[in-house]
Every structure is written in C-alpha cells, then in structure tokens.
Amino acid sequence: MVDAWVLRAMHRRCNYDRRHIEYVSECLEAELNTRRLFGQPENPEEFLTPKVAYYLEQHRRSTLADAVILPHLDQATVTCLSQEHLEAIHKMVQGMLRHKPFELVTIHDDYKAHPNNCNQVRWQYREIMAEIAESNLLDDLLSQLYEEPVTFNKLSFNLPEQIREGAYALG
Numbered sequence: 001m002v003d004a005w006v007l008r009a010m011h012r013r014c015n016y017d018r019r020h021i022e023y024v025s026e027c028l029e030a031e032l033n034t035r036r037l038f039g040q041p042e043n044p045e046e047f048l049t050p051k052v053a054y055y056l057e058q059h060r061r062s063t064l065a066d067a068v069i070l071p072h073l074d075q076a077t078v079t080c081l082s083q084e085h086l087e088a089i090h091k092m093v094q095g096m097l098r099h100k101p102f103e104l105v106t107i108h109d110d111y112k113a114h115p116n117n118c119n120q121v122r123w124q125y126r127e128i129m130a131e132i133a134e135s136n137l138l139d140d141l142l143s144q145l146y147e148e149p150v151t152f153n154k155l156s157f158n159l160p161e162q163i164r165e166g167a168y169a170l171g
Contacts, residue, residue: 002137003109005066006128010111012067013096013124014104021096024073028090031078040083047076059085061143064135065092088131095127122168130160 035041048056055069065088073089081089099120105112113121142150156162 001141002132006125006132007106007109009067009128010106010121010124011104012070013092013128014102014113014117014121016067016070016096016101018097018101021070021093024070024078025090025093025097027073027075027078028086028093030075031081031086032090035083035086041079044079048080049077052077052080056080056082056085059088062135062137062140064131064137064140065089067092067096092127092131095124126163126166130163133159133163 049072051072052069055066055072059065059069059082063084065085069089070093078086099117102113102117102120104117104121111121111125138152139150142152
C-alpha cells in the first residue's frame with residue numbers, strides 16, 4: 001500500500017504541469033506572507049471544497065503532505081491549510097520547481113527516467129522517504145487497521161536527516 005503511494009508521489013513530483021505548480025507556489029508564498037503579517041485567517045472553511053477537505057483530513061491523521069492536493073489548490077483553498085501543512089506543501093513545491101518536469105517510467109518500484117533526470121529521481125525518492133520518516137503515517141495506518149487510536153514509538157529521531165544525507169536511496 002505505501003509502495004503504491006510512493007510510486008504515485010514520485011509521478012506527481014516529477015511529471016507535473018509546471019505552470020500550475022508555479023501558480024500554486026505563488027499562492028502558497030502569498031498565504032505564508034499574509035500569515036506572517038496578519039496571522040491565521042479567521043474563517044478559512046468558507047473556501048473548503050470536498051476534495052480539499054478530504055486531503056486535509058488525510059494530512060491531519062498522517063501529518064504527511066501529499067502532492068495529490070496540488071491540482072485543487074488556488075488562492076482561496078490555500079487559506080484552508082494548517083500552518084504545518086502549508087509549510088510542508090510549500091517545501092514540496094519548491095523541491096519540484098528546482099528541476100523541470102520530466103517523464104518518469106515505472107514498473108512497480110522500478111523507476112526509469114532520462115539520464116539527465118536520474119539525480120532528480122533519486123533526490124525526490126529520498127525526500128519522500130524522509131517525509132514518511134517524519135510523519136505519523138504508521139500511526140495512521142495501524143489506527144485504521146485496528147479501528148482504534150494506535151501510537152508507534154519511533155526509535156530514531158534523526159532518521160529523516162540520515163535519509164536526506166544518504167548517497168543513494170535508489171541505485
């Protein structure tokens with residue numbers, strides 16, 4: 001299940017509509033600046049769409065930002081994001097825009113791209129793995145499985161940094 005999510009996340013982060021992601025980036029930056037000056041918006045729920053509400057709930061449970069929300073974000077809907085979610089999505093978008101979009105070919109967990117894009121494939125994969133390590137995804141999955149709240153005690157708190165500093169996550 002998680003490997004399929006990783007595969008979809010890789011596709012969304014590598015093969016994206018650059019114009020739309022640049023627009024979303026501008027919306028995120030404007031919202032971050034507005035919050036720095038004026039704080040959180042008072043009634044962001046008025047801009048909440050059913051799709052965005054669904055993805056916000058996913059983030060609330062897992063604390064894992066997902067690129068699947070990006071096509072649904074605009075100037076109004078970014079106001080619905082929590083500060084943590086807003087910052088995570090902004091970081092993700094900035095990572096995407098570091099490199100031009102490119103075709104990613106996958107077969108299960110085998111990733112292929114033009115040789116000029118292979119370092120970006122590795123970077124995105126490591127970033128996704130680090131984000132999973134930072135998240136509460138395991139708590140969320142176990143809670144859904146057992147139908148009651150489950151908390152998994154992490155044994156390493158520097159795992160995300162180790163993943164990001166690793167030479168290769170994909171070879």
